[in-house]
Amino acid sequence: MTNTTFNATGTADNLAKHSGIRTILQWLAEPPAPHPADELPSLRANLKAWRDVGGTPQQRARALDGLYRRSCSVIDDLLPSLTDLTLPVPAKARRVVRSVLDLLQMLADETLVLPNGVGVDRVDPIERMTTLDLAVWRSLNALARQLLIGHMIAAPARSGTWQQLHQTFAVARAQKLHTLVPEGAASSPQHLYHAAVLLGCAQPASLTAREVLFLAAYFDRFADEIEPIAAAAAVQPGTFWIDPQRDLPAISCSRRLAPPTVALDGLSCARLTALLKTQIAKLDDGTPAQAIGLPDFAGTPAGLGVLRRLAGRWSDSGKRRFQRRRQNHRTILSSGIDGLWQLCQTGEAADLELSTWMITNESPDGYAVMHVSGKTGALSVGDIAAVRTGGEQNWQICLVRWAVSENPEHLELGLQILAPRAVPAILAQPSDALGTQHLRVLILPEIPLLRSSQLLVVASGALPKQRQKLILVIEKGNLVVREVKRTNVDEQTGSVDILSIEPDENPF
Known part of the structure; x- marks a missing residue:
């Protein structure tokens, strides 16, 4: 039988715990792995060990800070690789995503366990301004990133994520920290929370991964345009209500009105919608995206299409026309x-x-x-x-x-x-550099009582914005050449532009 040796400062168990915190700090001092995904297992293992290891409060705080920063750096490096994934996401890529989501959940939980082991709901007021504000902000940030990644791969949010986001923000508000910007952070907990809520309001299932990232950056810039209102007042288009006790994103009043018997939060996107429309008008007039403080993607057909759809959704009641x-x-x-x-x-x-x-x-x-x-x-x-x-x-x-x-x-x-059908055609497009380009396009017939004009479906961004007159060649049985002009841009996505067309009364 082996005897356990005690020293003057404590048991061998305490020594092992202190050794554990030093191991974490030593690992953090090492250079990162060549590929970001290779860091994930070690980050999760060290975060799991952090809760149980000993060490001084300063050592534990330094270790958690290092693990949080390194985790965020790894996830930032991995995000671009998610924009090109096909749906459904392949099993190998999904395993990496699951590992990232596990890491973010651990960060959301562990950052709310303060260095002295006390939960955020029992913080001494003296420590509040220096500890709790950053802890809540980091937890909210980890939860918001979880939701972002889920949106990017078209996956439903993990069970409990929305509820934890709402309730963590409620902690910040109860402690009167929601409008303060913690040292080292770029925004307040309220700004961070509102940006995550707005992304959920944008119907992320209707967005590609690139569009999700674009809107996440957009809301991170303009989240302060949200107007908090009483949930009972959320009756106009572009208004939403939140039940912090339920595991759901903000709910549009166009789908369901808030129950009158429960005290809930409400928000209005009216001011943000007005800003969206102003920005869209400037982009349509040829103003560069960067000149109005937007990413370059906003000036592309896909980016402009996203902004148009968002402004339309938040301006319209969105009632379903037909029963399913x-x-x-x-x-x-x-x-x-x-x-x-x-x-x-x-x-x-x-x-x-x-x-x-x-x-x-x-x-x-x-x-x-x-x-x-x-x-x-x-x-x-x-x-x-x-x-x-x-x-x-x-x-x-x-x-x-x-x-x-x-x-x-x-x-x-x-x-x-x-x-109900389409006519295949070739779009002959003059080009100074390449002569005449020939693009495959589809002509969609008009639909009586619904749409009086024909539509032209063309690859996204294939047509110059200033070109109104088009030559279409239809070869099915007989060869037909049609001269048309576009009258309106009905839809722009990352894949296609859909234009209304009519015969050109002043042909070439």
């Missing part, structure tokens, strides 16, 4: 302008990627579908798609409005029907 009917029948889907062009021009071909989906519900203007089999290809929100059900001959042309992917084997899409 639950279904469980199959449909075939193809996506992308080139694929649909080939489909409409020559019919199904051996090299054309088709996939099978189950329609889970439908209405006269769209479908919700769940992937069953077949390769989905590089399918993303904002892409053009075509579906054919049953014995129908025509392919309905749709726009992918939203996507949800809970795991690598699961993908659901929301499809808005644009037209």
Whole structure:
């Protein structure tokens, strides 16, 4: 039997705990791994050990500070790699994402355990200004990043994340720290919280990963434009209410009014919507994005389209026009302008990627579908798609409005029907450098009582903004040359531009 040796300052167990804190500090002094993902296991292991190791309060605070900063640096390095992932996110990439989310949850929890082991709800008032403000800010930041990454991969928020975000902010507000900027932080807890809430209000399932990152940066800049209101006053478009006791993002009053018997928080995006419209008008007039304090992405068709959709959602009541009917029948889907062009021009071909989906519900203007089999290809929100059900001959042309992917084997899409069929065409576009360019485009017919003009679907950013007159070549049976002009930009996404067109009365 081995005897345990005691010294004057404590037991061998205490020595081991002090040794543990030194091990963490030594690891933090080492250079990071060559690839950011290789840091994740060590960061999680050290954070797990941090709670139980000994050391002085100063050592523990220094270790937690180092782990937090290193974790944020690693996650910042990993974020760009998430913007190019296809949906559903492959299993290998999702394992990395899960590891990041685990790390962020640990940070959200551990930063609220102060160096002396006391929880944030039992902080001595003397320590409040120097300790609690930064602890709450870091916890909120970790939770907001969790939600951001979930939005980027079209995954639902982890259970409890929204509720923890609301309640952590409630702690900051109760301690009167919500408007203070902690030392070393760039914003107040309130600003950070409002930016995360706004991203949830922007219907992130309807955004690509790049668009999510863009709006996250936008809200980080303009979150102070939010106007807090009483939840009972959240009845106009662009107003939302929050129940801190529920694990949900802010709820639009257009979907459901706040219950009158419960004291809840409300917010209005009216002032932010007005700012959005002003910025959109300036971008349309040719003002560079940077000149009005926006990222370069705001000046691209995809960025401008995101801002337009957001301003439209927050200005309109958004009531559903048709009731949805639950279904469980199959449909075939193809996506992308080139694929649909080939489909409409020559019919199904051996090299054309088709996939099978189950329609889970439908209405006269769209479908919700769940992937069953077949390769989905590089399918993303904002892409053009075509579906054919049953014995129908025509392919309905749709726009992918939203996507949800809970795991690598699961993908659901929301499809808005644009037209019952499409006509494939070639757009002849003069170019000084390359002669005449020929682009594959789709012409969507007018729909009586719904849309009086034809639509032209073209790859995003393919047409110069100033070019109004277009030459279309249609070759199906007979060769037809049409001269048209665009009258309006109906939709801009990261994949396609959809334009209203009409015959040109003053042809070339």
